[in-house]
Amino acid sequence: xxxxxxxLPRRDGLNGExxxxxxxxxxxxxxxxxxxxxxxxPRYSCAECGSRDWTWEKSSGRGKLYSWTxxxxxxxxxxxxxxxxxxxxxxxxxxxxxxxxxVDAKLDALRLDLPLEIVFEKVxxxxxxxxxxxx
Amino acid sequence: xxxxxxxxxxxxxxxxxxxxxxxxxxxxxxDASLNAIADSGVKRSAxxxxxxxxxxxxxxxxxxxxxxxxxxxxxxxxxxxxAAPVSTLQSAAMAVATGQANYVLIPFGCNGYSExxxxxxxxxxxxxxADNQMSQAVKNYLAPNGAFxxxxxxxxxxxxxxxxxxxxxxxxxQIPLNSRANAQGNPRAYMRxxxxxxxxxxxxxxxxxxxxxxDCCLETDGAAALIVTTPERARDLKQRPVFVSGVAEGHxxxxxxxxxRSDILDLGLTHIAHRAFEMAGATPAxxxxxxIYDCFTYVALMQLEAAGFCKRGEARHFVMNGNIAIDGKLxxxxxxxxxxxxxxxxxxxxxxxxxxxRGTAHRQVKDCEIGAVTGWGDFGDGSIAILRR
Ligand SMILES: [Zn+2]
Numbered sequence: 274x275x276x277x278x279x280x281l282p283r284r285d286g287l288n289g290e291x292x293x294x295x296x297x298x299x300x301x302x303x304x305x306x307x308x309x310x311x312x313x314x315p316r317y318s319c320a321e322c323g324s325r326d327w328t329w330e331k332s333s334g335r336g337k338l339y340s341w342t343x344x345x346x347x348x349x350x351x352x353x354x355x356x357x358x359x360x361x362x363x364x365x366x367x368x369x370x371x372x373x374x375x376v377d378a379k380l381d382a383l384r385l386d387l388p389l390e391i392v393f394e395k396v397x398x399x400x401x402x403x404x405x406x407x408x
Numbered sequence: 409x410x411x412x413x414x415x416x417x418x419x420x421x422x423x424x425x426x427x428x429x430x431x432x433x434x435x436x437x438x439d440a441s442l443n444a445i446a447d448s449g450v451k452r453s454a455x456x457x458x459x460x461x462x463x464x465x466x467x468x469x470x471x472x473x474x475x476x477x478x479x480x481x482x483x484x485x486x487x488x489x490x491a492a493p494v495s496t497l498q499s500a501a502m503a504v505a506t507g508q509a510n511y512v513l514i515p516f517g518c519n520g521y522s523e524x525x526x527x528x529x530x531x532x533x534x535x536x537x538a539d540n541q542m543s544q545a546v547k548n549y550l551a552p553n554g555a556f557x558x559x560x561x562x563x564x565x566x567x568x569x570x571x572x573x574x575x576x577x578x579x580x581x582q583i584p585l586n587s588r589a590n591a592q593g594n595p596r597a598y599m600r601x602x603x604x605x606x607x608x609x610x611x612x613x614x615x616x617x618x619x620x621x622x623d624c625c626l627e628t629d630g631a632a633a634l635i636v637t638t639p640e641r642a643r644d645l646k647q648r649p650v651f652v653s654g655v656a657e658g659h660x661x662x663x664x665x666x667x668x669r670s671d672i673l674d675l676g677l678t679h680i681a682h683r684a685f686e687m688a689g690a691t692p693a694x695x696x697x698x699x700i701y702d703c704f705t706y707v708a709l710m711q712l713e714a715a716g717f718c719k720r721g722e723a724r725h726f727v728m729n730g731n732i733a734i735d736g737k738l739x740x741x742x743x744x745x746x747x748x749x750x751x752x753x754x755x756x757x758x759x760x761x762x763x764x765x766r767g768t769a770h771r772q773v774k775d776c777e778i779g780a781v782t783g784w785g786d787f788g789d790g791s792i793a794i795l796r797r
Contacts, residue, residue, distance in 0.1 A: 280552055281552055282547065283547060320662060339568070339667075340564045340567055340568035340571075342560055342564055343614075343617045344615070344617075345616065345617075346615055346616070348557050348560070349554070357614075360554050360560060362564055371667065372553050372555060372667055374554065396552075402552060
């Protein structure tokens with residue numbers, strides 16, 4: 274087991290706002306004020322209609338497993354104790370997809386469209402990561 | 409104006425594919441460039457165009473001064489990773505067809521083993537990655553979840569494809585086994601004299617599913633270079649010219665974000681390969697060979713579909729029964745590819761296509777006249793060129 278910590282996201286700008294909501298236990302995505310499209314990752318304008326107006330809207334936190342890969346190498350010393358581990362793409366009910374991890378599940382339980390729900394995991398004093406469990 | 413047959417590749421040059429100790433990249437690039445210039449018969453001082461794939465490893469002014477290019481008229485840098493080398497042919501064709509440059513040098517080199525291999529290179533939080541939008545995705549959303557390297561990013565696409573279409577390990581294995589077979593006897597191939605069996609492939613450790621160790625490309629040190637000019641100028645030169653008959657580049661949408669594409673199986677190549685074929689007045693069935701960018705073997709499998717050699721979901725059948733072997737229906741990666749020859753970001757795929765069309769390849773496809781080369785880079789940008797003799 275390595276003592277190297279896992280890398281953390283930066284907490285400035287729009288990315289910081291995304292993770293601030295997570296720290297409050299809320300999964301929020303930007304939603305376009307022009308065409309109502311939900312989006313992730315955070316951006317300054319809408320890819321669908323070009324509007325630069327948005328609000329942060331709360332996601333149900335429910336989704337399904339869109340794809341994943343099970344990595345058998347750590348690729349970073351912070352993950353040395355985790356191998357083999359799955360890195361998943363989760364599709365939320367509202368549409369956005371997010372890269373995350375599935376907690377409390379055996380790797381051989383993973384399958385396409387597996388129903389999932391959000392859990393928040395505090396990984397540092399000021400960082401909470403959104404993760405998912407089978408629902 | 410169509411770029412069809414407006415430009416020819418008239419020179420190729422390389423350094424050996426090695427694994428350390430790495431020579432300075434500029435030194436290898438100069439070697440490969442001088443080899444390409446000598447191969448072409450172009451006077452060094454006549455080179456007036458310089459097109460780079462990425463600015464990460466070498467610097468235009470430095471290459472120019474090392475080669476004594478005193479009258480450069482056109483330079484550009486294509487920043488789409490491993491899709492860039494094939495895409496440079498589009499820029500080079502535009503440059504020579506419109507007279508912005510007469511002789512374009514396209515060099516690339518890197519110490520992919522000595523300096524940049526996955527197990528030793530700097531991590532996303534370091535300075536290694538430029539602070540662009542793609543690295544923002546990596547730093548803020550991928551790396552904190554344990555996704556650091558291309559084999560993981562591309563495996564998200566590959567694994568969904570595999571699960572939807574039921575591709576088996578034995579089918580995936582056709583790509584690396586074929587590449588390794590073609591590398592045997594190729595003195596330039598890092599994996600020459602090291603045949604691969606299905607048993608050894610299946611016993612190789614999983615890296616990131618569905619990619620095993622033998623699904624991952626080599627990490628090597630080396631450089632390659634091309635010289636491009638017009639068909640008129642090519643007549644006075646040493647080599648039989650290889651024409652750029654069709655060329656296109658394409659980008660998945662959004663290119664900086666794999667996970668939120670409406671269809672994650674749509675590659676950069678998916679919607680643009682037909683443009684290159686139409687420009688060339690040819691179809692995938694007309695190709696005498698294909699050099700397919702094989703950073704990871706399942707990615708090569710998906711590109712066979714995206715390029716139009718078969719329908720989505722059918723590559724698993726297409727690659728069976730020796731169809732992609734040197735004497736098969738569509739010989740693929742006839743030099744061994746990035747998997748078994750060396751990793752020069754696919755510029756070596758173009759060099760091999762030129763050798764095939766000159767009739768000087770080590771595993772020569774009989775009487776070949778036309779072939780395709782693809783590129784793949786970053787989060788799935790794509791490129792394709794149709795080359796003919
Ligand atoms: Zn909108």
